[in-house]
Amino acid sequence: MADGSLRFRNDELDWRITIHPGDADDLAYLGWDVGSADGLARATEAIAAAGCEVHGGDVALAAIRGVEDVAWFLDPFGFRHEFTHGPHIGATPFQPGADCVRFVTGEGGLGHAVLIVPDLDAATDFYVGAMGFGHSDDIDMGLFVRFLHCNQRHHTLAFSTVPGMVGFHHLMLEVTDPDVVERAYARARADQVPVAMTLGKHTNDEMFSFYVRTPSGFEIEYGAGGRLIDPDDWETVRFDAMSHWGHEAPSPPLFPGILRPASWTDHT
Ligand SMILES: [Fe+2]
Incomplete structure (x- = not known):
């Protein structure tokens, strides 16, 4: 542009x-x-x-x-x-960069975004209470992540907390075919793109995915097979692990997304 x-x-x-x-x-x-x-x-x-x-x-x-x-x-x-x-609908049909790629969007939207916020309760109050998201579930494994939905996608917004900080951890993009995910992972490895988490399967949304770090510092999760839910018939649960298998971080791990001091202060 x-x-x-x-x-x-x-x-x-x-x-x-x-x-x-x-x-x-x-x-x-x-x-x-x-x-x-x-x-x-x-x-x-x-x-x-x-x-x-x-x-x-x-x-x-x-x-x-x-x-x-x-x-x-x-x-x-x-x-x-x-x-x-x-x-706006595009004037021309969507042409993927690789013929085999089909993204999962539609009613479920682009994917999901994971933020870092300074306060769990204040974030829940605002994103659920004011913005109207539903509470999907939590993962509590020392690191705590809360997952929210606004349609049939298991989560569209999630957040973890770092006191005094805000940030953007990752954007998730979903494709229809797990084989496409494996091919993308092989290409990322071959091209030496920084892999923040290896191939794995998440516990809560069952996504088969991997994470790469972008040049801007946030991560892209690229996956397939994400769980769909019925927002009108849903029970919030808690998981004690992030993944059934895989999703291993390199050693030492990459810095987790974009992180900067919050201007927000807790007035409660
Ligand atoms: Fe994710």
């Missing part, structure tokens, strides 16, 4: 990922499709009620994002979220 940003599509939409030039490697924003103008009104009302300033009605921003309408806000930790509806 004219401003130097790069857009990537992985299905029929014009694009789902944008990389913007910037002074620092960081997560610029997360986009959430709330389905309709009514959905946007309800979602922004809940965010405003939670005490966040909501910025809406920006036609130019909607055009830049390739959606009918958008409203954005900063969550209590400073992450920028953008509620949207009416994404």
